[in-house]
Amino acid sequence: MNIYRANIIYTPSPDAFRILPGGYVCVREDGIIAGVYEQLPEQYRTAEVTDYGDRLLIPAFNDMHLHAPQYRNLGLAMDLELLPWLNTYTFPEESKFKDTAYAERIYHRFVHELWMQGTMRSCVFATVHPEATRMLADFFVQAGLGAKVGIVGMNRNCPDTLRNTAEEVVRDTRALKQYLDVHGNNGLVGTIVTPRFIPSCTEDMSAALGRLAEELQLPVQSHLSENRSEIDWVQSLEPDTACYGEAYYKYGLFGQRPTLMAHCCYTDGEELRLMKRQGVYVVHCPTSNSNIASGMAPVRMFLQHGIPVVLGSDISGGHYVSMLRIIQYAVQTSKLIYAQTQGKMPFLSLSEAFYLATKAGGGFFGKVGSFEEGYEFDALLVDDSYLNYDNYTLEQRIQRYIYIGDDRDIRVRFCRGKELTEPPMD
Ligand SMILES: [Zn+2]
Known part of the structure; x- marks a missing residue:
């Protein structure tokens, strides 16, 4: 003892x-x-x-949404909204992770930074590249940190340098799981099914990832209702769905397995009901939502509906790795909503926001x-x-x-x- x-x-x-x-x-x-x-x-x-x-x-602290390959862009590229931001800054940077020497350099610093900031557990998007992603998982194991590391699935609306097929992402996720079942530090480091978001994944890829999550009993992470242009785009890509969340749902990627959905700035109505029914987690990323001018997630409303809310740094849309800053921004954002609603939406107390960054997020990993x-x-x-x-x-x-x-x-x-x-x- x-x-x-x-x-x-x-x-x-x-x-x-x-x-x-x-x-x-x-x-x-x-x-x-x-x-x-x-x-x-x-x-x-x-x-x-x-x-x-x-x-x-x-x-x-538990950081429930962040992108390891965007670490080099931290503090840069705040002048565009989500969709042009992805094409102009993020996809070119993530493409570099085909080069494992580059990945090694950036991922070492990334894991060091999480250690430094006191983030002991995280749910991380890597890239489409299996070698670099396995290296990232190894660095977590070597550091003694907990993480769920996902190979990203994306096969449309993206550059050829950052594209995999449905077969590849399924094969590579399966291999990463097998590897971490043995080498993942007794379950401290594992993998997670990671479709980038609906616009990046064809029907075939989304359906294959939903089946994989079910077969391997893996959790799922992705993005939801972050930005208005993105939501309109998803509606045009998936015209038979009532809301963005339903597009994930129909592929088995919305609460059929434990699911983290980052952002949810514009979630309401049917999507809100579906999230509640399916027990889908909202990952609130207030710095990112402010930096790329996405909006303000209605966290109090989610909590009032009993929807689980956790916090994420979402680097490099977010500019801070420190969860202290994310707690603080979560409270500040809730106060702007409070002011905007003439006090109808009570703001978050500091203990509530601290709870979201510790016990609420930790619940995704077990008793943490x-x-x-x-x-x-x-x-x-x-x-x-x-x-x-x-x-x-x-x-x-x-x-x-x-x-x-x-x-x-x-x-x-x-x-x-x-x-x-x-x-x-x-
Ligand atoms: Zn993200």
Whole structure:
């Protein structure tokens, strides 16, 4: 048993932070939490305790939507909307990942950055290239981080340099799954079925990926109702469907297996009902939605309907890898909606947004993202002493850390109970 003492802060439910000043978390050898306590129970009185003093111990972050091959474009290319943005900036960059030497260089930095920012688990789009994608999965394994890494399926409306066939994406996803079943660090790293979005996939490809998800019992990730031009385009490509979401549904890609749909800025009506019925996750990506002028996802409305919402950085539509910034932008975006609706849509509290980035996203991986008994111990030790120069309460310290802290304050990172060392950057 490993026992850690610190100021423990987490969100078992969205409505408030649970705070244990000088509390204890007991973690079994297999990385599962045995209990969290205000006082150390009698049975552990003689056990060795790692005492982290006045530092904060919080759950690590889960980034539920991001694109590894867009890492080099971080902070660039914010002058176009989604569809021209893809053609002008994103597809040319992703095409480079046919070259495994290039992929190695960028993917090393990408995985290092996730480690640095305290994102212990993520759901990642790679590219159509199987060699580079397997390398990316290997880097996650070597770093000790958790991830679901998807080979992207796309066979229409894209350059020839970034195109696979339905047969290829099925074959390559199957091979990646077989590889990670053996080499994926006991399930910490796995794969996920990843059609780019409806405009990139012919009927044959979408149907083949839906069947594959069912056969291999894999989850699914894609994009939904991000941008108005995109929605109009999908309507013209799939004229027999009532909404964009139904186009995924008819191919078995909308909740038949656990499904993440990024954005959902314009989801309502029939699509909202279908998402709720199918238990499809909304991945809210507020920085990306703002950068490429997509819109504002109605997160409060989704929550009111009982639709699961999680958070994503969506780099490089999003410009920050840090989930601290995504939490903050999620709250800020909800306040703009609040103002726009004359207060009819209550904004997100900080604890709600923190919950979305930890326990809500973690639910996609199992029992992850909280410090309750039975959860995998994914945690960050935060030294906020330079922010805490006066008599701040712990409630105030977590607020200040989320808004104005960063990766430099993270001292120790745990994933599934294991303390991680810094992975290579080059
Ligand atoms: Zn995306």
